[in-house]
Amino acid sequence: MTGVYSLLPEGRHGLLAPPGGGEDVDGYLAVGGYAPLVAPDRLLDRIAATGLRGRGGAGFPAAVKLRAVRDAPGPRVVVANGEEGEPGSVKDRWLLRHRPHVVLDGVRLAAAMTGAERGFVYLSDDRAEQAVRQALAESAPEVRIDVVRTQHTYVAGEETAVVRAVNGGPALPTAKPPRPFESGVGGAPTLVANVETLARVAVMYSRPDEADSVAGAHLVTLSGAGAAGAALAEVPAGTHLKVLADLCGHGTATAVVLGGMFGGLYGEGWTDLPLDHDGLKEAGGALGCGALHFLHPEDCPVGVAAEATAYLAAQSARQCGVCVSGTGALAATLTAAAHGEAGHDSVDKLRRWSQQLPGRGACGLLDAAARIVGSLLAHFPDRIDAHRRSDCPACAGAAPEDGRRFTVPVP
Ligand code: SF4
Incomplete structure (x- = not known):
């Protein structure tokens, strides 16, 4: 089964709506997007309370990163990282292509929370770039946001590679420290945040009553060899992997590769694994970017x-x-x-x-x-x-x- 699916409870707002459709600025404004941010610290405290974790792969607490940049001496920068290096992941490209305004809204809110004066959207996908440029032309955000195009490689989305590329260099990682929050774009403290993370911040702000469920949900890319296709799904944290395999026609799988390639292989018992950072870590794996690749008996x-x-x-x-x-x-x-x-x-x-x-x-x-x-x-x-x-x-x-x-x- 190919396509885009939501397993969120009825009535909950997620990132995949309208499924398969695009968004323009009028549609986004109509659902509460780009609302003025009057109390940035209150939003940051709310993000901390929900426990929102970054969706790029490492799963670092989003509020900790935001506060580290906010507390560093200015000027500051925010980069929306849309370069997903894991070949089995498509969620970030899908978001940029179909929901560019929710990502840009997230950049705007992150800039307000950190006190950043500049924003960038970092990506490698043609259609994503077109969508983001069109959205920027429609929305005139309060903070200046530029698009930076990069190559699609496994390491181009690593946070120090992002900073290096935005600075005009090659999209290759550098040794840490310094981390971007200490010295990033142009030497300024820089928040490098995954586009899904920023989009979740935007939805949490426009739907405060749903902030906990928005922070807990995940975009996952599901694939496997054979006739069944790949799917992009939004699911609540803790969803069992068997449910996800069934969703995309890989219910007879015998094993799974977790987190793109980052989380390793898992054999017997994979059906009982929950989709969340802590559950997979406890089982010796890793959620990473949320991509799952199912193996069948004919796969060695x-x-x-x-x-x-x-x-x-x-x-x-x-x-x-x-x-x-x-x-x-x-x-x-x-x-x-x-x-x-x-x-x-x-x-x-x-x-x-x-x-x-x-x-x-x-x-x-x-x-x-x-x-x-x-x-x-x-x-x-x-x-x-x-x-x-x-x-x-x-x-x-x-x-x-x-x-x-x-x-x-x-x-
Ligand atoms: S050479 Fe170093 S920076 Fe490059 S991919 Fe390997 S570990 Fe990463």
Whole structure:
């Protein structure tokens, strides 16, 4: 099943309405958009009370980031980050294409809460850019907002890469500190916030009675191999993954890749997992950007993991030596294992690397590769053994290496 779906309770306002439709400024004003913000600190306190977490992947509390920029010496900047690097995620491009005003309203509100004088919308998608430029021409926001176009790569949406690109440099991560809230665009304290996060702030402001449910809901991209398609859905936090698999025609899946590639693979027991940051973390995974890719009995988890790590190795920005050698070694060893050609100590090496490499790169790409491998070893030891014996029930030893299975079209 392809398309756009809401699983929010009847009458609740979300980000996918009107489903599949666009919005113009009159329609957005009619639902309470762009209302004057008279008490920025009160809105910030409300955001903190709801526990809204960033939707870019890390799940950092939104109010903490807002306050860090507000409390830094001005001038300040807000960047709406619409560059979703995970190939299996489409939510940010969909939002920018179909709900540009709710994103721009979020930028305006974030600027008011932080005292920022400049705003940017950072994106790589043609149709998103057209929609945002048209919305800017219609709405004349109180704060100056410019569009910055970037390349679509795995690392271009990492917050320091965003700052570097907006400053005119390459969209590549830099070492931290300083973090953007300390020194960002033009050296100014900068809030880099995901476009879904900002859109949720805008809806929370226009629908204060629904603030808790708006803050708790998630946009998720659902995909899997085979005939069933991909779907974009808005769901309450805690929705079981089985419900989401059923929604998009992948109810017979045997495993799932979590968080784009960032959350790793999960096998037996995946149907009971809840969709929220803490629940997935507790289970050893990660929600990341909210993209889920379902695996069926005919999908080999070793082949899928090899494809994911090969994709990540190819996407490495090649700035950190440990990432170049680490992702390369993970991908090469796993690909050899998928082809039944790995050495006798390959599993020990993969286990050791998956434990030693996380946290050693300047961005999360190396962590994602290590998590894919670690989770494969934890959940599918029998399949790795099957590949050693060259009798994997699901594959003939061929592991695709271009990441194509994870690429999802925007509905
Ligand atoms: S960890 Fe890898 S992808 Fe990230 S900045 Fe370093 S080299 Fe680039």
